[in-house]
Amino acid sequence: MKLGATLYIKDTIEAVAFYSEAFGLILGYHEKFPDGTFMHASSLRDGQEIFAVSESHNETLVNLMRSSSLEGSRPTMNYGISFEREEEVKKAYEMLAKGGTALFPLGALPWSSCCAEVVDKYGVYWYITVDPSSQ
Template sequence: MNMAAKLVTYLMCKDARKQAEFYKDALGGKIHAVKTFGEIPGTPEEAREKVMHMVLTVAGENTLFLSDSFMPAEGSRNMSLSLTFDDEAEARKAFDRLSEGGKVQYPFEQQPWGAYYGEVVDPFGVTWQIVK
């Protein structure tokens, strides 16, 4: 079977704008599009500025979609985002920036299998695995 497919991470957020700015600063990136719930007719006033859909690229051409959630948006251990770098210094910089205000699960160090690896839960509850 030959299917054309692309997997994109979609993050449900307490504050998509704040979270996107954090990732943009931590990993380098650009916000490409923001659609609000206010663009849908009949949206209640208190929800009009909430983000319905945001497109963000980080660390090169990696795409993230974000949306404000109307239910509690909390982290989960059943999924991690893994980001692999070609350069150790860039990987370490991304790890350190994602760690700001978050929690280091595993320090970024050389592992017995030869790669550098670290795991951090960012301030928004998203688990990142950083690899070089």
């Protein structure tokens, strides 16, 4: 079984490039809407889909996700990305926090030497960490 995750956001062309750089991903299978935004864009790492991105046409929902982080609350769901090295977490954190909101700044927890919680500029809630099994 595999859990599929799709980020429904605005500005998907920019976002796909942003996430590719932040997480070391490449663009996989993709389809575009007539306006050039992504209907579906698979983001891959080591040949496996990590998540997909799709242009949201629901401005109210996008704004709700963005505003929840400003109020200090957490949505009912987040996306977790585990990296093998602290440098990868730090790079992702710097990119995600720029224009976003850090809910738990980069630091350590009992199960991870390096982790953070961030809502990025697209309103997506991320938990990024060093995989405890790689420490």
